[in-house]
Amino acid sequence: MKRGGISRRAFLAGAGGAAVGGGLLAAAACGDGQEADGGAPGARFVPFAGPHQAGITLEPAPATGLMASFTVLARDRAELAELLRELTDEIAGLMEGRPPETRDPAFPPTDSGLLGPNPAPDDLAVVVSVGASLFDERYGLAPRRPRELVTMPFVSNDRLDPERSHGDLLLSIEAEHPDTVLFALRQLMRRTRSTLVLRWVLDGFTRRGSTAARSTGSPRNLMGFIDGTANLDAGAGTTMDRYVWVAGGDGEPSWAVGGSYHVVRVIRMLVEFWDRTPLSEQEHIMGREKVSGAPLGMEHETDVPDYAADPKGAAIPLDAHIRLANPRTPETAGSLILRRGFSYARGYDRAGRLDQGLAFVCYQRSLETGFMAVQARLNGEPLEEYILPEGGGFFFALPGAEPGTFLGQALVA
C-alpha cells in the first residue's frame, strides 16, 4: 500500500473477526420505520461486507450525516484501484470497530484520537459512490459507465453552484454523533491524501420523529413538516430489490449489479419567507397537516390518501407536493425511490437570511423511472417559490464488497 506507514489497520477485508462482531447487530432493519432491533440507536457496529453497501438501508437512519465530494487524482487505473482498496480497508475498519494500532510516539498517531482508544459503534456507516465524471477518458472507464449516469442537469428551478455540485467520488458518512462522522472523514481523507481532493462538503442532521401509534418516526424537515412518511421501507428486501438495487438484466454493466443510482440535491429553503406564510397555505402546498403529518382531510400520519376519491383536489390540491411526488396511480407505481436525506444549516447569506435546507438524497434502480420521473411531475409546483436547489449531483453507489474484495473492484478490474 502506498501509505504503509499510515495504515491504521492491516488490510484484511473480510477478515472474519471484525465481520462477526458487526453481524450480531445486523444493519438490515426490519422495516417499519421503528428501531430495527433491541439496541438503542448508536449501539450497533454496522457490518460492512455484503452485496450492497449497508449504509444505504441502515434503519433507523443515524442522527447525523455528512457528504464529501472529491476530485480523483489517481494517475491511472491501477492507482484508482489502489484508492478504492484503501478506502474499503479504512471503511471496513471504521464500521466494524477495529481499534487503532498504537505505535512509537515519535510518529504521528495512527488516528486522531477524537473518539478515544476504543471508538464506540455509534451506527457508523459510510457509502462510496462515483460520479459521471469518473467515466471520462482518464481511466478508460467510459464503456463501463452506468447507462443513465450523467452530470446532473439543471431541472426545475435549479441554480446549481458548480463549486458545490458534482464530483468524481462521493463519501456519505452517517453516525449518531457528529464527532464520529468527523473522525471517519479524517481517517478516510488521511488514507487518500494524494489521490482525493475535496470539491465540496455538506453536513447535517436528522432527528427521528414520534414513535407514537400511527406515526412513522420520520423526522421533520426545516419547514416544520414531517418528511418521509411515504418513504420506501428500507428493511423490506423485496422492495429494495424492486426499486433500489440495479439487477442483472437491467442493461447495466455487470459490475454495477447490486449498486444504486444515487441522487443528491442540496435544496435551500427560504425559511424566513416560509415562516411568514399562512399555515393553511403551507399545508396546501405540502398536502399534509403540519402538526400531525396526516394527509389533508385525514387523521393520522400513516393514513393513505385516496386521490381517486378526491379527483378535483378538494382536500389535497392537485398540485400539492405529496400528490405530485407520489400520485399513487398504477402508472406511477414504478417511480418509487428510497429517500435518505438530512437537514443542514450553514450560516447565512449576504442578505442576512439563514442558509438552511434539505440535503435531499435518494437511491433508485433507474434514474429515469425514479428521480427524473418524480422531478418531472414536481416541476412548477407551488413549493418551488420557497426552495432553491443549489447543488448536489448524480452519482452511482457502488455495489457492496464481499469479504476479501474491495468496493468497485469489478469496476476497475
Place this chain on the structure above:
Amino acid sequence: MTRRLALLLILGVVPIALVGAACGSDDGADVRSSTAGSASGNSGSPSNPDSASGSASGTGLSLEDTQTAGGGNAVVAQGVLAYGDYVADQVDDTIARTKVFTNAVRAGNLQAARAAYAPSREGWERIEPIAGLVEEIDGAVDSRVDDFAGPNDPTFTGWHRLEYLLWKKNTTEGGAAFADRLDADLQRLKSGLETLEIPPAAVALGASDLIEEVSEGKITGEEDRYSKTDLWDFNANVQGAEQVVTVLTPALEDADPELLSRIQAGFKELEASLAPLKTSNGWVLFCQQNDEFPSNLCPKPTVTQAQIDRMKAQLAGLSEDLALVPGALGLS
C-alpha cells in the same frame, strides 16, 4: 554570517520548515542565478560544495553536539551539520537580497522595488520554519494583513506591508521606515539564530507542517495577494523542504528506504507540476479562476483549477510522508 546554529534546532525543524516556509522568490533572472549556489540545490545535494564548505567553517558545532542532536545517529548528525550551513547561507542571502529591495524602496524606485520583492523572500521562505524560531521575527517580517485590524495598523510591518504599499498603493512613499525596519529585523534574525537552541524533538517534526503551509498559504494565493508572486514562495518552500530531505538521505536510506523513495518521488512529481509555470526569469503570476484576491495583474487565470488540484494532492501526500521522518529516524 556566523554559523553557530544549534544542531538540535536544525534537525527537528528542518523538514517541516523547509517545505512550508518558502515563500519568496525571484521575479528576476538575477535572483535565480544568485540563488543557484545555495538553493539551487533543489535537486539538491547536501554536499553542495558551497554549503558544505560554509558550514564546516562556521557552524561551531562539535561532533559530540551533533551526535546528541541526531539521537546518537552519526549519520543524522552529519546531515544536521550540513543543514546548519545551508540555513546560514540562506540567511545571508536573504539579508543581501533584501538590501537590494529596501534600497530601491528608500530610493523611491517603484519598478526596481517591485522587481526585487519576490527574490528577496526566497531565502527566508526556504528556511522559514527554523527562522521562525527566533522570537518575534516571523511576525515582524512576514505577517499578513489578516493578522491585523487593517493595513494601517502601525504594528503591521515587514515584506507584506511593503508589498501592500508597492502594489496596492502604487508607491514607495512612506516605505522607508518599513524598509529600515525590515533590514534591522533580519539582522536580529541572524544574531538570534546564532544563539538559538532547540530541543531535538522539535527538529524533524516541522517538515510536513511546512508542506501543509504551502497548501494553506501559497496555493490559496493568500501569501502574496497584492503582487501575485506566490509561486516564488511556493518554489522556495519546496526547495527548502527538499534540502532537508537531502541532508537526511543517508540516514533515511538506513532507516526506511521505502519512505525515502516515496518522498523523493513526491518531490519529483511536485516539481513536474511546477515546471510548466516557470518563465524565463522566474514564475508566472499566480492568477486563479474565481480568485479570492482579484487583481488587475490577473486579467485571466494563469493556473488552472486542475493544476491546482493536482498540486494540492501532491503536497498533501508529501506532508503525510514527511510527517513520518522524525519517527523513522528515532528523533523523538
